[in-house]
Amino acid sequence: MKVLVPVKRVIDYNVKVRVKADQTGVDLANVKMSMNPFDEIAVEEAVRLKEKGKAGEIIAVSIGPAQAAETIRTALAMGADRGILVKTGGEVEPLAVAKILKAICEEEKPMLVIAGKQAIDDDASQTGQMLAALLGWGQGTFAHSLELSDGTARIAREIDGGLQTVAVKLPAVMTTDLRLNEPRYASLPNIMKAKKKPITEKTPADYGVDAAPQLKVLKVTEPAKRVAGIKVKSVAELLDKLKEAGAI
């Protein structure tokens, strides 16, 4: 069973983003970039399936600039077998990403696509669901656990009220939530081995997809800042202040 894992190159989780003065976006110059944390969880899940003998080949796909090859190398070092880099300039919206992934799925015929539930840059949370719809597949989003048997993925999902388990027919798309697993760090020998694993380079045009954004970003601004308030000395004073503020 082939598994496809899309991985996105984003600003590192620990970096404090700065909005550009000209309001065209956030400053990406000289900022540490990493694999989207939810995608790391996706790669880990695929590798665990492989280790349990439930998955065969794992293909990592990234759609982005030339440097997204590094993100694919990270996935390869974690245990993915080969990569596909679809090179684009500029931002690509989730719908275009989903269209490219659909074309790749039609070529590669994976039984399962494991994607992150959202990317921590645009916070859109759309790609997995869109891909499933375009392929006419079922989906299990915000996955907390996965069990595969008899052509079915049994996925427990993190929902607002707790957990919900759905049985989804394969092939299917699953998107990962935080508690699905804890991703491994790639070992040095595996990082070396990953350098020899193949990455195929493509463009959106190879898949007949127009990757130009459809939404127009008019501006990107700083959110309203909260100013630090005061320190109180005791629990009683805290309650007095909250009472004065009408909060309790």
Place this chain on the structure above:
Amino acid sequence: MATLVIAEHDNKALNDATAKTVTAASQVGGPVHVLVAGESCKAVADAAAKIAGVEKVLLADNALYARMIAEAMETLILSLADRYDAILAPATTSGKNYLPRVAAKLDVPQISEIVKVVGADIFERPIYAGNAIQTVQAAAGKKIITVRATAFAKAAEGGNAAIEILPAAADPGLSKFESEALSKSERPELTSAKIVISGGRGLGSGENFKLIDKIADRLHAAVGASRAAVDAGYVPNDYQVGQTGKVVAPELYLAVGISGAIQHLAGMKDSKVIAAINKDEEAPIFQVADYGLVADLFQALPEMDQELAKRGY
């Protein structure tokens, strides 16, 4: 043309997020219709019909929609899409699950988690965990939007909309609901509570969350948690407040033993009043707190419990 809002509910009661999404929908324009899809959910449709500004309620009452499974919701919403210019759903785990499928099938981008309607086709939405606000203009064609409910006021009651009964759309047969394990609580729901008290890694164990529960009971507050506390298994996942958990904006947010990572702040910084108790005076939470108390929570919480009792809470 009209604007459609997909109702959030549990088949018994309408979730507040719906009336808040109706407010956003009214700002987008056109008469507002509400789709209630569920099973044995007539009471929900009746409640939706009473929201001021709602012109019509569409009721799809069928076992197929009992859990609002994404694939079935997609087919149902697509069967109605011709009638609408814009389709909005609250950005709950449910809305986030089905709406992107609808957008993809209509071949239009989705605009996720709007926090402001600037114009009929211009919206503000947070990106990078709320560290930047993006103003976007919708593309030509239908507008498919999820709404961060906490950013909008609840539409008033007083409406009297007609209810149209819809037949069920086809069953795509791709997935089926198996089971649910929901957290049971007598407390108010996290995203609509007036007061939220959240605990973090500083609590040290699930058992110690009882200290928070006591205060929550006195203040009729909901209980939340940081990702660290959820990851450590102190409390279930549905307690998580933050970029990838729930976004809350109560009258009072009391953070206890939470350092204040940007991902957590993303989920609570729009609260009206923020108070924090932390023993580390350098904790970033104090940079956004209106009132900060540097103290050991294991002393401060029992003291707060007694003090509240003394004051008649």
